[in-house]
Amino acid sequence: MAEVLVIDQERVFFDSLQQLAVVDGINMNRAGSIRDGIDQCLSRAIDVILLKNKLADGKASDAIPLFFEGKYSPELIVYAEEGDPDEAEQVLTKGAWDYIIYPYTPKSMMELLARAIRYREEKQGKPQAKQSAVFAELQGEGIVGSSTLLQSCLNIVAKAAQSDANILITGESGTGKELFAAAIHKISPRANKRFVIVDCAALPSELVESILFGHEKGAFTGAARNKSGLVEQAHNGTLFLDEVGELPLEIQKKFLRVLQERVFLPVGGTEPVRSNFRLIAATNKDLDQLQKIGAFREDLLYRLKTFHLELPPLRLRVGDITELAYYFRSIYSQRTKEEEKSFSPDFLMVLKQYSWPGNVRELFQALERSITAAGDYDTLYPMHLPTNIRVAVTRQVLDARQGRADERAEVMAAPRYEVAVEDIFCGDNPPTLQDVRQKAIEAEEKRYLKGLMEFTRGDIKKSCQISELSRSRLYDLLKKYQLTSKNG
DSSP states (O other): OEEEEEEOSOSHHHHHHHHHHHHHTEEEEEESSHHHHHHHHHHSOOSEEEEESEETTEEHHHHHHHHTSSSSOOEEEEEESSOOHHHHHHHHHTTOSEEEESSOOHHHHHHHHHHHHHHHHHHHHSOSHHHHHHHHHHHTTTOOOOOHHHHHHHHHHHHHHTSOOOEEEEOOTTSOHHHHHHHHHHTSTTTTSOEEEEEGGGOOTTTHHHHHHOBOTTSSTTOOSOBOOHHHHTTTSEEEEETGGGSOHHHHHHHHHHHHHSEEOOBTOOSOEEOOOEEEEEESSOHHHHHHTTSSOHHHHHHHTSEEEEOOOGGGOGGGHHHHHHHHHHHHHHHHTOOOOEEOHHHHHHHHHSOOTTHHHHHHHHHHHHHHHHTTOSEEOGGGSOHHHHHHHHHHHHHHHHHHHHHHHHHHHSOOOOOOHHHHTOSSSOOOHHHHHHHHHHHHHHHHHHHHHHHHTTOHHHHHHHHTOOHHHHHHHHHHTTOHHHHO
16 A cells, blocks of 8 residues: 655645545555654655645755665655746756646545655665666765765766766866766766767867768868768767857757658768767756857757756865875876875865865866875875965965855944744734744844854764754755755
8 A cells, every 4th residue: 555645744744635635545544744754754654745845844846865874765746836947946856756736636646646655666676786886886886975965976877877868967177077977877878989089169060060970072172081970979878968068059950850761961972871879968057048148959959868867066065175185096096007195184084175176177287286296295285275275274274264254244243132922913914923033033043054164164964963964955955045055
């Protein structure tokens, strides 16, 4: 019998569903708050959760990751009386199975539940051993880290690699887009075929069509012989379009047809050529924004992102920096045949304090330079790091101290007062007790988190240990109070 949990402070909708659930063979339970729902979800096996978008103790969009932290990881459906596009995006991005907007009826909701239950049964019925093996192989390809953000990426990769669906990889420069693309190819059924890389930013405008699709002898001046293009060379393998946002619009139009039909004409050719390639594209640009200004075709964008993998910047993966440092040290030692150097604690501390605008690429470059600068020293100290990194970290520490001093001075100088009760009820629409309580809680949460991140210097692992929050919950709160970008 399927287990369903409805989380709603009102009983009316739950009671209507429960009458139908008995007929459909579903065991229906209810929680009146998010906290109660999380407790039930983590303590027993639940197949599907129906979660009201707003409850007295919080919003569904903030709490979703907490329902997935246990070993059961149920399917989760959020329902709302009034839909909100931003809320829908957050809910679906965080892994919800669906986002439902009124009007809905108990009958239509039971039909949706039935589909979610069937999906879950099919998912659980398939062997997980293969995906676990894929996961382990991915980590062996140099994708290092145990942070929640990286593990989420690996889960997407493990699923996408076993299909032929197009994949779009986005992320800042240096986050490892080509590394992920190559890893996907290596664990895919096409692994024994070619992995063809196209650097779209380096394609000469006058030769781009010839480079991609090839040309026939005599097609243009200098075409002394037939030549196959990169698309044809990727036949039965993987075609990787790096910096796909740089493709000229005219080529985007032609490539869309190739992507749809896997057939193209070489420059000057009359006979179509077929290429059964799998496409992976990558960019550090916002393709949605390019599409809005007419610089990227909307229909091509939809084709590219059957799977969308967004790689997190290193500043949001502080807990992975030490792992990455040890990994690079090992690789460097194997390559140079030199003894591995030790890391002093303060060296690792500086690595975790720096914001790494160049991401993993910059980290590896800094480590290589530090090892070289250390020469015969057996241990790396902060003095071995590039000067610009040491200066940036020192400035960051001093700015934080000055900021705290300014804040304390401001607090001391501010007049001390409390909001009078008559001021709360002076308008035509006085707030509810819950509204007042919620504002007070949010103010204290923000103050606490700001102090926490300053105390731990942005160390997420240490912050989680002190606050007793999960990583996903901490990230959500930092984002909610706009503290993430400042403290990394």
